[in-house]
Amino acid sequence: MNTQVKTAASSSPVPDYIRASKGIWSWLTTTDHKRIGLMYFVVMISLFVAAMGMAVTFRLELFSPGEQLFESDIYNRLLTLHGVVMIFLFIIPGIPAVFGNFFLPIMIGAKDVVFPRLNLLSWYCFVVGALIALFSVTLGGIDTGWTFYVPYSQKTDLNVLVPILAAFIIGWSSILTGINFIATTHRMRVKGMGFFDMPLFVWSLYATGWIQILATPVVGITLLLLVFEKFVGVAIFDPAAGGDPILFEHLFWIYSHPAVYVMILPAMGVVSEIIPTFARRTIFGYKTIAYSSIAIAGIGSLVWAHHMFTSGMVDEARIVFSFLTFFVAVPSGVKVFNWLATLYKGSIELRSPMMWCLMFIFLFSIGGLTGLFNASLSIDIHLHDTSWVPAHFHYTIFGGAVVILFAACHYWWPKIFGRMVNERIAIGTCIGFFIGFNLTYMPLFFAGTAGMPRRYADYLPEYTIYHRLSTIGAVILATSILIMIINLVRSISKGKIAPANPWQGATLEWTVPSPPPTLNFTGEPDTSRGAYEYPVEVSDG
Numbered sequence: 001m002n003t004q005v006k007t008a009a010s011s012s013p014v015p016d017y018i019r020a021s022k023g024i025w026s027w028l029t030t031t032d033h034k035r036i037g038l039m040y041f042v043v044m045i046s047l048f049v050a051a052m053g054m055a056v057t058f059r060l061e062l063f064s065p066g067e068q069l070f071e072s073d074i075y076n077r078l079l080t081l082h083g084v085v086m087i088f089l090f091i092i093p094g095i096p097a098v099f100g101n102f103f104l105p106i107m108i109g110a111k112d113v114v115f116p117r118l119n120l121l122s123w124y125c126f127v128v129g130a131l132i133a134l135f136s137v138t139l140g141g142i143d144t145g146w147t148f149y150v151p152y153s154q155k156t157d158l159n160v161l162v163p164i165l166a167a168f169i170i171g172w173s174s175i176l177t178g179i180n181f182i183a184t185t186h187r188m189r190v191k192g193m194g195f196f197d198m199p200l201f202v203w204s205l206y207a208t209g210w211i212q213i214l215a216t217p218v219v220g221i222t223l224l225l226l227v228f229e230k231f232v233g234v235a236i237f238d239p240a241a242g243g244d245p246i247l248f249e250h251l252f253w254i255y256s257h258p259a260v261y262v263m264i265l266p267a268m269g270v271v272s273e274i275i276p277t278f279a280r281r282t283i284f285g286y287k288t289i290a291y292s293s294i295a296i297a298g299i300g301s302l303v304w305a306h307h308m309f310t311s312g313m314v315d316e317a318r319i320v321f322s323f324l325t326f327f328v329a330v331p332s333g334v335k336v337f338n339w340l341a342t343l344y345k346g347s348i349e350l351r352s353p354m355m356w357c358l359m360f361i362f363l364f365s366i367g368g369l370t371g372l373f374n375a376s377l378s379i380d381i382h383l384h385d386t387s388w389v390p391a392h393f394h395y396t397i398f399g400g401a402v403v404i405l406f407a408a409c410h411y412w413w414p415k416i417f418g419r420m421v422n423e424r425i426a427i428g429t430c431i432g433f434f435i436g437f438n439l440t441y442m443p444l445f446f447a448g449t450a451g452m453p454r455r456y457a458d459y460l461p462e463y464t465i466y467h468r469l470s471t472i473g474a475v476i477l478a479t480s481i482l483i484m485i486i487n488l489v490r491s492i493s494k495g496k497i498a499p500a501n502p503w504q505g506a507t508l509e510w511t512v513p514s515p516p517p518t519l520n521f522t523g524e525p526d527t528s529r530g531a532y533e534y535p536v537e538v539s540d541g
């Protein structure tokens with residue numbers, strides 16, 4: 001059935017990319033896209049664990065009303081750092097930096113990305129940015145929230161400019177990655193692979209690349225304007241000097257809403273890989289899924305002001321932004337429909353990557369549907385700045401992009417490290433995650449509709465039950481994630497040796513040895529099958 005299985009690790013004459021050269025220096029100077037992807041992963045997952053620790057800490061503070069562990073000042077700083085690290089240092093690089101770097105070239109039959117040195121530079125930008133962000137903690141941290149809203153961020157004595165510099169530098173890393181992915185997709189496809197033969201994960205990275213290069217400069221310029229205002233004294237955002245604080249909100253969200261799609265589009269791409277593999281069916285509606293990625297990237301760039309319905313914008317503008325926001329749900333809904341249609345009559349195998357994907361569809365749908373409430377003008381006035389909002393965006397970002405990052409770990413781990421992950425523990429942590437996740441965030445929807453504001457260290461006794469449940473949930477959630485990470489790491493030395501194609505996947509990465517050799521392919525890539533033609537199609541039974 002699959003002729004390439006012959007080339008599995010042990011019989012490969014070429015050393016794999018991990019054993020190709022030794023020593024930390026060979027990693028720090030590597031231009032191999034696979035090593036760069038792994039280096040991103042190590043830094044990002046460490047930062048994720050740290051930011052998760054912060055969240056559990058401030059959730060413990062919220063276990064009871066009144067002051068428990070620390071005063072509200074510390075709460076605000078922990079909350080801000082949690083948001084800044086999770087967004088700028090973890091999920092914006094996210095799936096593209098790790099799995100995009102590792103798999104995009106292999107999936108299109110290339111030996112590397114077009115600009116391998118730029119790729120390494122993007123990692124260094126990321127690491128330098130991360131170090132600066134962490135350094136800002138030693139200066140006392142900041143308490144503006146992750147959005148750096150003016151005029152407070154201009155007036156506070158805390159060092160807002162240091163984390164802003166960090167975000168600026170990290171923006172470069174994102175832009176460099178975007179340039180690389182777009183150019184690689186155009187220039188490096190193996191002979192005979194047209195755009196519509198590409199795996200859907202590649203399509204999603206391609207769409208994401210355009211958002212990265214078009215939207216990121218806007219936030220870069222905005223942050224520079226903040227610096228100018230503070231040091232040079234030109235009036236831009238400060239109303240006292242004749243500036244306009246609402247301008248900051250517009251500029252910030254012109255980037256930060258599309259950034260949501262930088263997080264979620266690649267995740268949708270991964271789902272479009274995993275579902276057909278474990279349903280043993282060719283994906284339903286390939287072209288529609290490919291086009292919907294582009295549609296989401298396009299329409300998603302026009303909806304930013306839905307974050308500002310309460311800022312005093314004129315009604316005409318609010319109605320237009322509200323309408324466009326409902327509209328962007330259409331291409332996302334199209335994808336969910338196609339995934340469900342693929343599952344329908346598929347012969348589904350409930351392995352851990354698939355479990356994470358099914359959980360994604362459930363959690364992300366809750367995130368998406370609650371988003372429609374926020375998109376409705378009148379309802380949003382009530383929900384704005386309540387704990388409904390963090391509940392909604394954790395369901396989309398965490399239940400969406402992060403859950404799929406975990407799915408991708410379980411799906412591609414055997415390829416990356418050549419070892420299988422312990423399935424029983426993997427499924428156990430997946431279930432623990434599901435329980436902990438819903439217990440953490442579901443109560444926040446109810447607290448929010450009852451009027452609990454977000455970003456507060458304290459609350460009235462009537463909200464106690466919601467916060468208790470949420471804190472217990474956070475502990476279960478964090479414990480499951482830690483066990484999941486230990487299980488993954490342990491498999492690198494203890495796991496069973498993985499064959500080249502453990503899941504019978506149909507895309508090109510499954511035709512090369514596990515782990516792949518430095519230049520990915522030992523011979524010519526096998527493109528005799530289209531990206532999604534499954535060798536065995538079990539359906540219509």
Ligand code: HEM
Nearest residue numbers: 052055079083086091145146390397398402454455456474
């Ligand atoms: C690991 C478990 C996590 C827990 C228990 C948690 C918990 C929370 C809670 C309770 C809040 C709201 C606090 C308040 O408004 O007073 C919050 C805020 C936030 N979280 Fe999380 N979170 C977790 C993971 C994540 C992840 C994975 C992301 C993104 C990838 C994320 C991004 C954010 C952001 C952006 C904020 C808003 C910060 C602000 O208001 O400036 N969190 N988190």
Ligand SMILES: [Cu+2]
Nearest residue numbers: 257304306307
């Ligand atoms: Cu938005």
